[in-house]
Ligand SMILES: *[C@@H]1O[C@H](CO)[C@@H](O)[C@H](O)[C@H]1NC(C)=O
């Protein structure tokens with residue numbers, strides 16, 4: 001009897017450990033693959049405002065998912081121009097339009113963009129003791145990059161809110177620090 005209860009509790013422990021493992025597995029966002037960087041042809045890859053260009057031979061991790069969304073999702077804010085001729089490339093995926101640097105608009109990593117489901121929704125971005133409302137107009141592609149379509153820029157990380165100048169301005173971030181900032185965001189009702 002004693003032996004049995006020992007075995008039973010051991011079994012229970014194993015089941016518990018396995019269950020929590022499977023559960024955390026489901027919660028986690030793992031890379032979907034890797035792509036090899038190609039050097040941009042002459043004159044390609046707009047280096048405007050420190051945009052990153054793929055390095056020849058360097059491996060870049062890709063993601064189809066992003067960390068789960070909450071009322072204060074942690075993210076990394078980057079700078080992008082959604083204007084014509086800006087470093088964002090073509091018009092925005094959500095509305096096929098360009099957007100002035102003076103309007104607060106963002107692109108979200110592929111997982112958060114979630115197959116256009118957040119298109120033209122507004123999110124509240126909080127950092128630096130301030131908040132700004134910005135509209136989702138584009139995807140920051142975490143699944144592909146280093147090709148002509150992506151201006152020879154690497155795939156996006158999976159936790160990116162890529163924002164226009166107006167967002168940086170509204171957050172009152174000193175100009176020298178524009179380009180990279182830890183933020184939280186939430187989706188507006
Ligand atoms: C990028 O840099 C150029 C030149 O310094 C500047 O004129 C432009 O406004 C910048 N774009 C953004 C989105 O900050």
Ligand SMILES: *[C@@H]1O[C@H](CO)[C@@H](O)[C@H](O)[C@H]1NC(C)=O
Pocket residue numbers: 115
């Ligand atoms: C994305 O949305 C389109 C159009 O609604 C649909 O056809 C497609 O299957 C969706 N893709 C994924 C990965 O959910």
Ligand SMILES: *[C@@H]1O[C@H](CO)[C@@H](O)[C@H](O)[C@H]1NC(C)=O
Pocket residue numbers: 120121122135
């Ligand atoms: C998001 O905000 C913009 C600008 O205030 C507004 O025009 C738009 O209707 C809002 N979108 C939604 C889905 O509420």
